Amino acid sequence: xxxxxxxxxxxxxxxxxxxxxxxxxxxxxxxxxxxxxxxxxxxxxxxxxxxxxxxxxxxxxxxxxxxxxxxxxxxxxxxxxxxxxxxxxxxxxxxxxxxxxxxxxxxxxxxxxxxxxxxxxxxxxxxxxxxxxxxxxxxxxxxxxxxxxxxxxxxxxxxxxxxxxxxxxxxxxxxxxxxxxxxxxxxxxxxxxxxxxxxxxxxxxxxxxxxxxxxxxxxxxxxxxxxxxxxxxxxxxxxxxxxxxxxxx
Numbered sequence: 001x002x003x004x005x006x007x008x009x010x011x012x013x014x015x016x017x018x019x020x021x022x023x024x025x026x027x028x029x030x031x032x033x034x035x036x037x038x039x040x041x042x043x044x045x046x047x048x049x050x051x052x053x054x055x056x057x058x059x060x061x062x063x064x065x066x067x068x069x070x071x072x073x074x075x076x077x078x079x080x081x082x083x084x085x086x087x088x089x090x091x092x093x094x095x096x097x098x099x100x101x102x103x104x105x106x107x108x109x110x111x112x113x114x115x116x117x118x119x120x121x122x123x124x125x126x127x128x129x130x131x132x133x134x135x136x137x138x139x140x141x142x143x144x145x146x147x148x149x150x151x152x153x154x155x156x157x158x159x160x161x162x163x164x165x166x167x168x169x170x171x172x173x174x175x176x177x178x179x180x181x182x183x184x185x186x187x188x189x190x191x192x193x194x195x196x197x198x199x200x201x202x203x204x205x206x207x208x209x210x211x212x213x214x215x216x217x218x219x220x221x222x223x224x225x226x227x228x229x230x231x232x233x234x235x236x237x238x239x240x241x242x243x244x245x246x247x248x249x
Contacts, residue, residue: 002130002238003217004099005037008170008208010140010229013046013074013081013091014054017197017228022080025226027054028061034222034231036062039127040096041170043140046076048089055094064096067103069123069138072116083116093123093171095138100128107137107159109152114144122156122171132238134214135161139171149175153183166212166238172229174205187211193221195230206232213239 014027031040031054045068047053059066075087083091095101103125110120123138137160142148153175161167163186173180177189190208194201201221206229210216218235225231 002132003235004039004129005035005233005235006039006041006168006170006208007034007037007231007233008041008206009034009231010043010172010206010227011045011055012227012229013044013076015076015081016226017199018080027226028058030225031055031058032062033225034233037233038098039136040064041138042094042096043172045092045094046074046081046089059096064098065101067095067097067101067123067125069093069106069121071120093138093140095123095125095136097127101125107156109141109155112142112144112148112151115142115148117142120152129238132166132240134238135165135167137167137169139169139173141172141174143174149173150179150183153180157184163211166214168214169209170207172206177204177207180207180209184209190216190234190236191219191221191232195221195232197228198224198230201230206230208232208234215239
């Protein structure tokens with residue numbers, strides 16, 4: 001059965017937690033230390049104007065194909081990293097893959113009241129795992145509780161591929177697992193464990209969610225690597241028997 005590994009990681013712009021004054025950490029080294037998975041879903045990807053970002057440099061150095069989704073202009077110099085129209089760079093989401101993949105769509109999740117990124121979207125690509133197409137949707141939802149994440153999860157549920165297709169949603173949902181599953185019927189959690197804030201986590205808001213003919217062989221929350229989020233890592237397997245039962249070609 002075809003197997004592959006996936007890591008989801010909110011990099012916090014390559015800066016440490018607020019309690020550490022947001023100083024930069026070795027993001028390149030942190031990514032390299034995550035076991036070189038087949039697929040990365042990376043949130044809060046920072047790119048300064050006129051320069052390539054660390055995530056871009058890592059992808060080139062380690063042979064990953066890159067799929068990018070820019071959210072907005074942003075700043076890392078004004079008190080804390082955040083979206084800002086007068087910022088000195090951009091922030092977004094990236095999927096890095098060594099599995100053949102094709103871009104499908106940017107799924108619109110906004111606007112949402114209170115969200116500082118009005119046109120927030122999710123990134124949908126199709127992975128070719130052996131001979132099986134697997135839909136992967138990378139997300140980074142708003143942190144504006146209590147209404148923001150549920151509103152965006154409802155929109156996401158209506159934009160997803162048909163339920164018979166093997167589908168993965170991965171990223172920072174800024175919402176707890178039970179609530180996420182209630183708003184995304186048919187999905188299940190691949191990994192369970194606290195991910196935020198990284199030094200002493202009390203909540204899981206970073207998720208890998210599965211639907212259809214995909215099994216979990218291993219799953220873990222990785223220890224802190226510099227960001228204010230802990231990465232999550234899973235080893236997945238396409239269940240070919242179940243896939244045939246779904247009748248998907």
